[in-house]
Amino acid sequence: MIKISLSDIILDESIYPREKIDQKRVGVFAENIRDGFTFDPIDVQSHPELEGKYRILDGVHRWSAYKATGATEVEASIKDLAGTDPLLYAASRAIGPRQLTEEETRNTARRVFQNNTGLTSSDIGKAIGRSRQAVDLYIADLRAAVQWELDLKIYRLSRLGIPQDRIAKRLGLPRTTLESYLTKLPKLAISSKADLSRGFTVSQVTQKHGWTEPMVWSLALEGKDDLERFKQLNWGLRTWDQWDFNDCDHRFGDNWPGRIPAQLIAHILYYFSKHGVLVFDPMGGGGVTPDVCLAFHRRCWTLDMEDRPDTRPEIEPFYWELEGKGLPEILKAKEKPDLIIFDPPYFSKKAEDYQKESISKLLRKEYLKFFENFFTLMNQKTKKSTRLAFINADWRDFQNKPAADETRDDSILIDNYLKLLNKTGWLHTHIIQAPLSSERFSAGVVAAMQKKRILGVTSRYVVILNKGKPK
Ligand SMILES: C[S@@+](CC[C@H](N)C(=O)[O-])C[C@H]1O[C@@H](n2cnc3c(N)ncnc32)[C@H](O)[C@@H]1O
Structure with a gap:
């Protein structure tokens, strides 16, 4: 027990189980204190965000009463909850003459479950003094929503061809639980499919059933050939080796720095893969590749x-190191990808947009070394027929220099990558132009560039490579 300054104690409403402070009770307590009555110490815990501060777990009325009397300190017991939900602890302490009302108990159960959906009804019930059945009723709708979200995640991951052991690990489920989920998957899609066949649009079905739009596309386009898929998505198919798209299609992928147009991924899939093949995206970012793979019936590991x-369980976490030593589970798997789609962050230009360990931050020499190691690893750990689609742009430090003053050492052009690719066993069959939009520069900037003889960059390429013919 120690004395803590009242001003270091904070009432955090997110862990307070009552609707409001009962001022009448505070008044009575304050009078008792003035009469020399001492109360039990209040319970606090160290504040998780504010150093040197505490938040109240039990004793809000006593704390308020001490403040009302002009006291500066209060006796407190500092609790270490060792993983127990603080709101649940606070509710379990709300005993005695002024118990929680029915509404407060119900709200507490719901808030606790929302904070930690892994808690069982009996855990919650024990703390708030209610039966498991009562808690089941309090949280039935929340549990159903969590269940539905989990069902949809499992459906999405398995539709992308992620093996069961990896799905179970990713979603923190025992393997046997996952297996029982998988048997009911086909039923999940019944009502969405029924709505699609009744003429509802993909976006209407997305909203109604809480699916992601690419998942609904994967249902809506089932059994269709790729050309029909392009048509239904309203994407014109490019016949020549210049793929220019005005903008990203916001139905695919998240708003993410360096997001690639979904149409570009679809073109790679169309020309260089077939239905059902396994695609691998080692730096998937906003998830455009898995989303487009869903719509085009390809499997995809990312x-x-x-x-x-929570939002992108299909993108498994992995950090590629400069030396390229660590190997993700994906590349240890028996099945090897048919097509790698590799869209790394550009050198330097986007460095601020990504986490600080991103390869964007590397020095030019290190950046190129990373690629050499990475291409070698991809070559060694995949199969003879694996193809690589490498997306990158010329990088020149043009913003600050007239074209005539630029030097080769200040730039990384596509031929730098081609050399590394060839050196590591990848042979290019196609260099497709997929220019970046020049609309990202305002008219004022363009005029200034012209005046200074600055030559901008819009060149972006999709380089397709294979490992050549077996010798
Ligand atoms: C250009 S973005 C990919 C964008 C993606 N194609 C899309 O359209 O959303 C490159 C990604 O590489 C990731 N990245 C950068 N360095 C990495 C590293 N060393 N290991 C793993 N990921 C890395 C970044 O987090 C970023 O999401």
């Missing part, structure tokens, strides 16, 4: 250093 387990 990695990225940024982990977003």
Whole structure:
């Protein structure tokens, strides 16, 4: 027990189980204190965000009463909850003459479950003094929503061809639980499919059933050939080796720095892969590749250093090191990808947009070394027929220099990559132009560039490579 300054104690409403402070009770307590009555110490815990501060777990009325009397300190017991939800602890302490009302108990159960959907009804029930059945009723709708979200995640991951052991690990489920989920998957799609066949649009079905749009496309386009898929997505198919698209299609992928147009991925899939093949995206970012793979009936395994387990469980976390030593589970698997789609962050230009360990931050020499190691690893750990689609742009430090002053050492052009690719066993069959939009520069900037004889860059390429013929 120690004395803590009242001003270091904070009432955090997110862990307070009552609707409001009962001022009448505070008044009575304050009078008792003035009469010399001492109360039990209040319970606090160290504040998780504010150093040197505490938040109240139990004793809000006593704390308020001490403040009302002009006291500066209060006796407190500092609790270490060792993983127990603080709201649940606070609710379990709300005993005695002024118990929680029915509404407060119900709200507490719901808030606790929302904070930690892994808690069982009996855990919650024990803390708030209610039966498991009562808690089941309080949280039935929330549990159903969590269940539905989990069902949809499992459906999406398995539709992308992610093996069961990896799905179970990613979603923190025992393997046997996952297996029982998988048997009911086909039923999940019944009502969405029925709505599609009744003429509802993909975006209407997306909204109604809480699916992601690419998942609904994967249902809507089932059994169709690729040309029909392009047509239904309203994407014109490019016949020549210049793929220019005005903008990203916002139905695919998240708003992400360096997001690639979904149409570009679709063109790679169309020309260089077939239905059902396994695609691998080692730096998947906003998830355009898996989304387009869903719509085009390809399987897809994706990695990225940024982990977003709730919204993008299909993008498994992995950090590629400069020396390229660590190997992700994906490349240890028996099945090897048919097509790698590799869209790395550009050198330097986007460095601020990504986490600080991103390869964008490397020095020019290190950046190129990373690629050499990475291409070698991809060559060694895939199969003879694996193809690589490498997306990159020329990088020149043009913003600050007239064209005539630029030097070769200040730039990384596509031929730098081609040399590394050839050196590591990848032979290019196609260099497709997929220019970046020049609309990202305002008229004022363009006029200034012209005046200074600055030559901008819009060149972006999709280089297709294979490992050549077996010798
Ligand atoms: C150009 S973005 C990919 C964008 C993606 N194609 C899209 O359209 O959303 C490159 C990604 O590489 C990831 N990245 C950068 N360095 C990495 C590393 N060393 N290991 C793993 N991921 C890395 C970044 O987090 C970023 O999401």
